[in-house]
Structures are given as C-alpha cells and as structure tokens.
Amino acid sequence: MRRLFFSIISLTIFLQSCDDGDLIVTSFDFEDANLQFCGESSAYVFFKINTGAQESISVQLPIATEDFIVEGMMSFQINNTTNTVDYRRFNDAITASYFCNNIPPTSPETISEYLSTSGEAIVSIEVELDDNDTVAFEDEFEGDTDEDGIPDFYDFDDDGDNVPTAVEVGIDPENPLDTDMDGTPNYLDIDDDNDGVLTINEDSNSDLDPTNDITDPTVGPDYLNDAVTVTTTVSEYREHIYSLASTLSLFISDLVLTGEGEQITQESLDLGEISNIVTTPIPVTPEF
Structure with a gap:
C-alpha cells in the first residue's frame, strides 16, 4: 500500500467581539465534529455539525467527482455566490439530511446565519494504491x-x-x-x-x-x-x-463571514478530513 500525499494544518478557534463590545453568541467550535459531504458530479457541499451548540458550517465548492482520485491540492477563492462558506445556528438539532436532501427541511429553523464574503479554501487529496498481493509496501516500493x-x-x-x-x-x-x-x-x-x-x-x-x-x-x-x-x-x-482509496482534507484561510449586522473573521480553520471518500477497484491492462 502506498500513501502518496498528506497535509496537516493546525486549527484556530475564536470568538469575535461586536463593534459595540457585545459578544456574538456563537461557539464556532467544530473541532470534535466529523467532516461530512453531500453532492454529486461537480457540486459538493462539505459540512460539520456541532450538535451541542445547534450550529453548522458548510462549504460549497465546484469539485468534480474525478478530482477525488487525483493526487494533489486544489485552491478555491471564497465568495458569496459560487464558492461559499455558510455558518448557521438553529433552534433545534440538525442532522446530515439537512444538507443532503434535495429540498432542505423547514425544521429546525435558522435563527442566525453568516455568509462568506472572502477567503480561500484549500482541498488536499491523498491517494492510496494497493495491489492486494500480500507483499509489504516497503518490499515493493x-x-x-x-x-x-x-x-x-x-x-x-x-x-x-x-x-x-x-x-x-x-x-x-x-x-x-x-x-x-x-x-x-x-x-x-x-x-x-x-x-x-x-x-x-x-x-x-x-x-x-x-x-x-x-x-x-x-x-x-x-x-x-x-x-x-x-x-x-x-x-x-x-x-x-488494483485498489484505489483517497482521503480529502479541507482547510480554510482568511475567511470573512457577514450576517446579523456583524462580521466574523477566521484566520485559519482546519475542517479536518474525510477518509476513503473514494474507494474503487481500478482495472488496467498493460501494453505487452
């Protein structure tokens, strides 16, 4: 088995003060939440849910399915139309179906929302290849x-x-x-x-x-x-x-979110990774 690429970037968590000195009532704490995703073809939404605080952060990016099996990094400029980051708080707990249904549920209700205006999303793809031949990787590298x-x-x-x-x-x-x-x-x-x-x-x-x-x-x-x-x-x-398995990691930098008449800034936000986002057998016949 070969592990070809890996990237770890540290997480920074913060609370943002308002102009009038009041504290925005958000935890913005997603460190313990799993990164999940929904979508198909060329439009994917990656999200984390903090169940205890009834809040979520979601990132929509125009990633093609075939990008998941290509080793390397992709960079996307965040805006408020196509490459977006959305932070929401709800009046009740939500599940992945909130993001994965074609028609989002009407309940729970969103009680506050902050939408991105700028930033950068960096997607890293790590690919593992395995011929399943029982010979240790280090003996075949x-x-x-x-x-x-x-x-x-x-x-x-x-x-x-x-x-x-x-x-x-x-x-x-x-x-x-x-x-x-x-x-x-x-x-x-x-x-x-x-x-x-x-x-x-x-x-x-x-x-x-x-x-x-x-x-x-x-x-x-x-x-x-x-x-x-x-x-x-x-x-x-x-x-x-041979078998292919890829892992995706998502990192956001210089993020600016606006909403509720206020602004939240995140210098760095490591949203973690999704292991085995693609697992598939690859058939190939070499030329003789």
Missing part, C-alpha cells in the same frame, strides 16, 4: 520488475508472467514460494520452474492464466513442473486490478 509501466507496489503481477503475485507468493509472505530454489521468489521469477520455458508461455489454452494448464495433476500447473516444456507463445498481459 522501488522499481517496476516487469517494466510494464506499473510500479510493483500496485502491480497485480510484479514479474509479468500472467500469474498474480498473490498466487505466486503463497500462504506465507515472509517466506514466498521459490519453486526452482534459485534464490528469486516465484513472484519475481519469469521462469518459475527453471525449465527454459517462460512461465507466461506455459499457457497451452492461451487464456492468459498459466495456473489452469495442468498436464500432471500430481505435480500441479505446468509452469511449476520442470518435466513439461511445451511452449505456447503468449504476447499479451492479462487484466490487472
């Missing part, structure tokens, strides 16, 4: 053994012999299988039984799966049987599948 364009750490088949790495490793990743005992484990060995025929070509039915070609059932697949040297030329890789 460097290199692309089969030179198929997919680094070993998320390559379904590290040596490119059309036998999945997870199969070639065996039941004990600490002691991976080495059938021909040549010092190279099967998952990195292009000729597992050292019979002179590449494992990828010990595929007599040409279905891109050498594991089901068995001449002698007492020994097992031909690619592990050095007594079988039948060659079938194979010139393509089977489809690879």
Whole structure:
C-alpha cells in the first residue's frame, strides 16, 4: 500500500467581539465534529455539525467527482455566490439530511446565519494504491520488475508472467514460494520452474492464466513442473486490478463571514478530513 500525499494544518478557534463590545453568541467550535459531504458530479457541499451548540458550517465548492482520485491540492477563492462558506445556528438539532436532501427541511429553523464574503479554501487529496498481493509496501516500493509501466507496489503481477503475485507468493509472505530454489521468489521469477520455458508461455489454452494448464495433476500447473516444456507463445498481459482509496482534507484561510449586522473573521480553520471518500477497484491492462 502506498500513501502518496498528506497535509496537516493546525486549527484556530475564536470568538469575535461586536463593534459595540457585545459578544456574538456563537461557539464556532467544530473541532470534535466529523467532516461530512453531500453532492454529486461537480457540486459538493462539505459540512460539520456541532450538535451541542445547534450550529453548522458548510462549504460549497465546484469539485468534480474525478478530482477525488487525483493526487494533489486544489485552491478555491471564497465568495458569496459560487464558492461559499455558510455558518448557521438553529433552534433545534440538525442532522446530515439537512444538507443532503434535495429540498432542505423547514425544521429546525435558522435563527442566525453568516455568509462568506472572502477567503480561500484549500482541498488536499491523498491517494492510496494497493495491489492486494500480500507483499509489504516497503518490499515493493522501488522499481517496476516487469517494466510494464506499473510500479510493483500496485502491480497485480510484479514479474509479468500472467500469474498474480498473490498466487505466486503463497500462504506465507515472509517466506514466498521459490519453486526452482534459485534464490528469486516465484513472484519475481519469469521462469518459475527453471525449465527454459517462460512461465507466461506455459499457457497451452492461451487464456492468459498459466495456473489452469495442468498436464500432471500430481505435480500441479505446468509452469511449476520442470518435466513439461511445451511452449505456447503468449504476447499479451492479462487484466490487472488494483485498489484505489483517497482521503480529502479541507482547510480554510482568511475567511470573512457577514450576517446579523456583524462580521466574523477566521484566520485559519482546519475542517479536518474525510477518509476513503473514494474507494474503487481500478482495472488496467498493460501494453505487452
């Protein structure tokens, strides 16, 4: 598994005084609340709810769905029309459905609201890739053994012999299988039984799966049987599948909110992260 990107920025909490010396009655405390989101396609709302204080903060940003799987950072200038931050207090507790329903509920009622006029929203996307092959990330991080364009750490088949790495490793990743005992484990060995025929070509039915070609059932697949040297030329890789999971973090800086005839300013506001905002298998077939 590879963790490619991460960003942590500290949280600043404050209470803002009014011009006449009175204190705005807000807690503006979302540190213990979970960051949540709603939306689809290209319009997402990220929000936190402080249940105890019956308040919420929401951020609407024009993020496309595909942005969730791209490593890096995105910056949005906050305004009061498209890229907005909205702080609200209610007369009763609210739930995520307040933001996630197409038609917001009429209850509870909003008793005060502050809408953004300026600021910057920074969205960080961290991507994890995993080939689920049981080999530890640190043992695969460097290199692309089969030179198929997919680094070993998320390559379904590290040596490119059309036998999945997870199969070639065996039941004990600490002691991976080495059938021909040549010092190279099967998952990195292009000729597992050292019979002179590449494992990828010990595929007599040409279905891109050498594991089901068995001449002698007492020994097992031909690619592990050095007594079988039948060659079938194979010139393509089977489809690879790896897992992708991404985590989103949201940070607001220099935020200005106005409402109720007053102004709230936030120099920095770390709204936290949403883990596994996208989890999906990715199919890919490398060029031979």
